[in-house]
Amino acid sequence: MSKFIRVRAGLLRETHPGERRVALTPDDVGRLSERISFRFERGCGVGAGHSDDAYIAAGAEPVDFAEIASSSDLFVSVRQPIATRAFPATSVLLFLGWKTAPIAIPPTGQQPLHLDIARLSGLPGLKGADISSGQAAITGHAAVLEAARQFGISHPMLMVDGSFVRPVKMAALGSDPASLQALATARRLGAVTFGFDLGNDSQARIERLGAKFLGTSPEQELGRLRRELSGPLSKVQLITTNVMNPDRTAPVLLDEEMLSQLSPGTVIVDLASESGGNCALTRADQTTDIFGIRIIGSTTLASQEAAEASRHFSDGLRNLLEHLIDAHGALRLDGGDSVTAALLDEGSPARHASS
Known part of the structure; x- marks a missing residue:
């Protein structure tokens, strides 16, 4: 696979009232830029002290939600996006929810795949995975x-x-x-x-x-x-x-x-x-x-404490993305992998995605 085929990721602005955290800091966007092509929703990091210019300097492209939704394979956010936000049916949403809440794996081709980072809580062997x-x-x-x-x-x-x-x-x-x-x-x-x-x-x-x-x-x-x-x-x-x-x-x-x-x-x-x-x-x-x-x-x-909370969240999410996305920039959701199995809740069938 060509090294130039990379996951197209969208960094979302939080929609929950009062939420000021951001899922990835500019520093971690820069560290992931060899594997992932980033677009970010304008203003996503302002509440945590990160300007749009800082994300641009890290190699990310500023866009509005309509463009980010139509041009990305993977979407990352702190909280689960609100239901009124529409995403491509073949995309993957990665966010921190509640590991005890059931996540239905939708039939292929109908809805995006929702992956709850909270399900990694206590999982050994993955540095920084326990974001929750x-x-x-x-x-x-x-x-x-x-x-x-x-x-x-x-x-x-x-x-x-x-x-x-x-x-x-x-x-x-x-x-x-x-x-x-x-x-x-x-x-x-x-x-x-x-x-x-x-x-x-x-x-x-x-x-x-x-x-x-x-x-x-x-x-x-x-x-x-x-x-x-x-x-x-x-x-x-x-x-x-x-x-x-x-x-x-x-x-x-x-x-x-x-x-x-x-x-x-x-x-x-x-x-x-x-x-x-x-x-x-x-x-x-x-x-x-x-x-x-x-x-x-x-x-x-x-x-x-949005700045510090975002720094910790971003550090853990970067480690997780480095585990899920290979050196060629392809996102692999392998049900035989313990991390993916946890994200999918006890090994539910995974959808494989790549750009």
Whole structure:
């Protein structure tokens, strides 16, 4: 195959309201330029601090969406493109979604092939493949900083006249990368931290971060959480939640009765808001004020650190593209390859694509 036959890739501008990240930085576009011919949607990197001129200097061509859609084989983005955006039926879309959500493999010739990068989470042997965990950690860090801002504090261990102000109490419900990073960030800021999760295997991860573990057994945990929030944790001031069930809406951990028992001024950041939320009153992309507490349902917290989040996302995506696209510039989706099998969800039939 000729070395000059290269995948024609389209770098998309994000369409989710408030999303400022970009899937590839100009530096990584330049590194991939020998294998891939890039077109980019104008303004795609502005929110993350990358100008159109920087992408042009890296060898990419600026175009509008209509042109990028008609002239590309592979489309990359941070989030799954909105349904109103039409792509060629033979193309491939690569984005970060939810590994627990089913992705239907459409019949050949009807719709583009959707590949969810989140399905690579925990896959060994591919450098930088676990993009979702990195983005989750950034989200957890941003959640604590946002909660502290909403709570009206700049540092939980502020010293006044030689004495420390009483430290803030913070609880993280969940032991995923976002929740663990939230605990670590709060701990670094001097907060007294507590961790809760629906499983015994999370205790070691939570306690390694210096937090007190609240979970017991799956049958007792919700009752234990209710008792803790009405007793020892009744004065908790910052809470992050991120507990989800595969292929289902997120479980409600904080019902209205439990929320009403929290101290006025408490701030909750519900990181499961896109899946329905762990709080009974969470609304995605909204902030709810009730019982004197504030529930933040933002789905774009990683965008508060868009430049760093994009750098990490781009680094992982570059490694993934270097794995999927050979030295001749051809995209090979081989179901026998563990990475491709994971992207296709347990080895569903792959479509082979090349320019």
